[in-house]
Amino acid sequence: MRIYVINPNTTASMTATIAAAARHVAAPGTEIIDMTSGAGAVSIECHYDEAMSIVGLAQAVKNANLIEEQRGNREGIATGRDHAFVIACFGDPGLLAVRELTAAPVLGIAEAAMHAASFLATGFSVVTTLGRTRVIAEHLVRNYGMEHHCRRVRAIDLPVLELDNPASGARARILAECETALREDNSAAIVLGCAGMADLVAFLSENLGVPVIDGVTAAVKFAEALVGLNLGTSKKGDLAFPLFKPYKGSLTDFAPRHV
Ligand code: 5HY
Numbered sequence: 233m234r235i236y237v238i239n240p241n242t243t244a245s246m247t248a249t250i251a252a253a254a255r256h257v258a259a260p261g262t263e264i265i266d267m268t269s270g271a272g273a274v275s276i277e278c279h280y281d282e283a284m285s286i287v288g289l290a291q292a293v294k295n296a297n298l299i300e301e302q303r304g305n306r307e308g309i310a311t312g313r314d315h316a317f318v319i320a321c322f323g324d325p326g327l328l329a330v331r332e333l334t335a336a337p338v339l340g341i342a343e344a345a346m347h348a349a350s351f352l353a354t355g356f357s358v359v360t361t362l363g364r365t366r367v368i369a370e371h372l373v374r375n376y377g378m379e380h381h382c383r384r385v386r387a388i389d390l391p392v393l394e395l396d397n398p399a400s401g402a403r404a405r406i407l408a409e410c411e412t413a414l415r416e417d418n419s420a421a422i423v424l425g426c427a428g429m430a431d432l433v434a435f436l437s438e439n440l441g442v443p444v445i446d447g448v449t450a451a452v453k454f455a456e457a458l459v460g461l462n463l464g465t466s467k468k469g470d471l472a473f474p475l476f477k478p479y480k481g482s483l484t485d486f487a488p489r490h491v
Pocket residue numbers: 241274275276277320321322323360361362365392425426427428
């Protein structure tokens with residue numbers, strides 16, 4: 233099977249971190265195809281960045297569907313039973329829109345991480361980057377029905393792209409915030425609130441002694457499970473393929489069509 237792991241921000245080095253984590257946990261029969269959005273913010277750190285990221289995300293999904301079409305996989309496109317998508321951004325931008333675009337399973341890393349954490353502890357804390365993005369995760373907690381599991385959403389107040397700057401002290405700040413969460417939030421697990429933290433699971437797990445869940449790797453394994461169960465996105469109701477209609481202006485080429 234194939235999993236298209238899409239970074240909706242436009243920073244290729246972050247995609248490399250994400251892809252390496254995905255490949256590290258992927259099963260032998262799973263091909264990880266990583267994609268970096270070709271349009272939008274270099275990092276997604278507010279509502280505007282997130283909204284603007286969806287066009288680049290949709291383009292990446294269109295490109296993936298073209299790859300599947302070029303492989304002659306019309307059956308797979310129609311049934312969504314041999315490939316999946318992961319949206320590798322903790323805001324799960326465009327998750328439902330992408331689910332309309334495919335019959336394959338689509339996992340958002342925040343949804344995947346929160347569900348994984350709920351299987352492992354009765355309470356978890358989220359540790360993300362900038363304080364202003366906490367509310368995005370808080371909205372997802374409510375949307376996913378996780379209010380009883382998520383004790384608190386915390387932030388280290390570092391920009392996303394500082395995560396891979398050794399001089400930023402990001403590792404130490406994330407560890408310290410996780411320790412505070414475990415001490416103060418009555419949490420017994422940690423959810424990493426940024427795709428760029430995907431490479432920190434081993435370091436944090438060793439130091440914290442509790443389950444540390446990264447959404448990229450959780451989403452990859454959930455995607456494998458769903459494809460393995462021969463399950464895909466329902467095309468009945470609101471997640472049916474988008475209604476055919478013209479689109480105008482710069483989005484003309486995004487008009488819904490079926491391959
Ligand atoms: C992410 N932003 O996972 C989110 C994390 C965040 O560019 N990739 C981004 O801090 O909201």
